[in-house]
Amino acid sequence: MIVWLSMCVISIITTFYVGKKGWHALHKVVGISPGALIYQHPNAPLSVTDMTWQQLILNQQHLTVLSDEQLRQLQRIDNKVTAYHSYQQGLCDQNMATEHTEGHFVLQKWLATRLPEMLASHYHAQPRTCSQNTKVSLIYTDNTQHVTANQLLQQGLDNIEQRSDRFLEEIERRHLQELQVMQRYMNEHNHD
CATH class of the missing domain: 1.10.287 (Helix Hairpins)
Known part of the structure; x- marks a missing residue:
């Protein structure tokens, strides 16, 4: 046994x-x-404390009142701006001239100054809680102001994302044109 x-x-x-x-x-x-x-579920709600930013410089406190979709949109914007900056850095590394158009300047201004200002204004336009001798009450103001603040912030985020998309599309279009030129050159000299 x-x-x-x-x-x-x-x-x-x-x-x-x-x-x-x-x-x-x-x-x-x-x-x-x-x-x-x-493993993190891609549709799980985002936590502001766990978010990292590659290009955007944002006040974490101002992000606490944003919806999950707005946080995801900010992350998309950050990724797009990072891709654009990587492209610009790649041109600089190859000693190629980078184009700084008025649109590029406007986008940089929006990202560096206007976006943080919009987020701060949106944050301060949200309802607040205050405590008085262990009583917690919500300070209500006109609800239409909060709705308007959310709409204005969303329009600003949409504008920034659309500008970022246009720059990335322009880069793709430029590279496609360069490839087409190279292909035509190779086809013309292939018969020699």
């Missing part, structure tokens, strides 16, 4: 050890580390 019990324990330990090694080997083959990745 003791021999049989010992063999069961040894086979369980061996199975567990081989299974664990196989599991790690499988992860190594596909190029990931077990336990290193944390």
Whole structure:
């Protein structure tokens, strides 16, 4: 009986050890580390404290009153602006002239100055709570002001995102034209 019990324990330990090694080997083959990745659902509500910004410089407190969709839109804007800055930096690294048009200047002004100002104004236009001797009450003002503030902020965010989209589309169009020119050149000199 003791021999049989010992063999069961040894086979369980061996199975567990081989299974664990196989599991790690499988992860190594596909190029990931077990336990290193944390899955986050893409539609889960965003947390302002967990958000990081690559280009935008924003006051975290002003973001606390934004809707989840507005936070996602700010992240999209930040990603688009980062892509545009990377393109501009790539041109500088290749010693190529970068174009600074009026539209580029306006977008930079919106991102650096107007966007933080809009977010601050929107934040201060939202209802506040105040506490007086452990009583917490909500200070209400005219609800149409809050609706108007939300609409104006949304229009500003939409404007900035549309400008960013236009710059990225312009970059894509320029590169496509360069490729077409190269293709025509190669076709013309291919017959020689």
